[in-house]
Amino acid sequence: MRTVVPFAVSEPKTRLSSVLSPDERREFARAMLDDVLAALRALDREPEVLATERVDVDAPVTVDDRPLDPAINEVLETTDEAVAVVMADLALATPDALDQLFSPDADVVLAPGRGGGTNAFVARHPDFRVDYHDASIRDHRRIAAELTDDVVEVDSFRLATDVDDPSDLAEVLLHGEGEAADWLREAGFELSVDDGRVGVSR
């Protein structure tokens, strides 16, 4: 099985602009990527990075500067074996959480993200393709259901938590166990509570 981690090199995590500078966003995105790669390697997977431009990372890198859909669909179209795709911003991903993605021997395994996204999948059916716009989990359910009845959804909070907004940083501080959580703490972030809602302050 190929295990592919897409990674946007130049302008990552724009929704964090209110709390992180461009350089900081690049560093933090890189720390999350390194956490995801480490968790995959702990499962004896050999992750590859599918990057929008050249990047120095301890994994094989394929550069494809197109948007996510054509870049990933190219991988799906040109690969004869099964393909796993895991987003690079899953800062809570652990080997145990990711194992839930790889364990089911289903044609398609989907890991939904909060807000209707699709944070990871495994495709063993050769005709599965992606469509990441809007509430992509609905599209991926439909695409998979048109191909096969053998579809499994993973129920994991860790895999459902992609880090896009400042509120997601609280989840990293609460549950993260890797470089991304360390990076945030070293950058001075800590949990704060305002009117019963948990967020971060710096």
Added chain:
Amino acid sequence: MRTVVPFAVSEPKTRLSSVLSPDERREFARAMLDDVLAALRALDREPEVLATERVDVDAPVTVDDRPLDPAINEVLETTDEAVAVVMADLALATPDALDQLFSPDADVVLAPGRGGGTNAFVARHPDFRVDYHDASIRDHRRIAAELTDDVVEVDSFRLATDVDDPSDLAEVLLHGEGEAADWLREAGFELSVDDGRVGVSR
């Protein structure tokens, strides 16, 4: 094991006031409660409702009008067997998701909620007590760790998703399988996408 579901009868889900009338909030909260009770019964549990006032529900009801902490701690203090507490607003809870709470034979099993909450737990240690203020999962980790090394955390998106804010309604429409999802659809809610973010419109 006693399985207790706390339920606020009179003014539930105030953070949904911008999208639901008081009567609608009561109906919707009740639909979520019924879903949680049904999922627990499907696991052969016999859930009890710990309500802030009398309520007509198909389960044994104990009335305690105090805040959540003293009401639940009273249950923990006065019960000799193990106690499970499952929040009533887990509209995505399924038997499979809840089974992850009951399966580990640990002294304390914690199911974190998004935003630092504790959406469910099982306490087999007689001295475990709750403190639901602010980021309660941190407090519950600390309280449990002071009692025992035998603590397990459940990794479930379904159990992590309590329904507090309008944005949570999108999760119910995307993943709900019970009365609460039906209620929302019948009330005219549907998914909407604005600037790449998934929400609901009516």
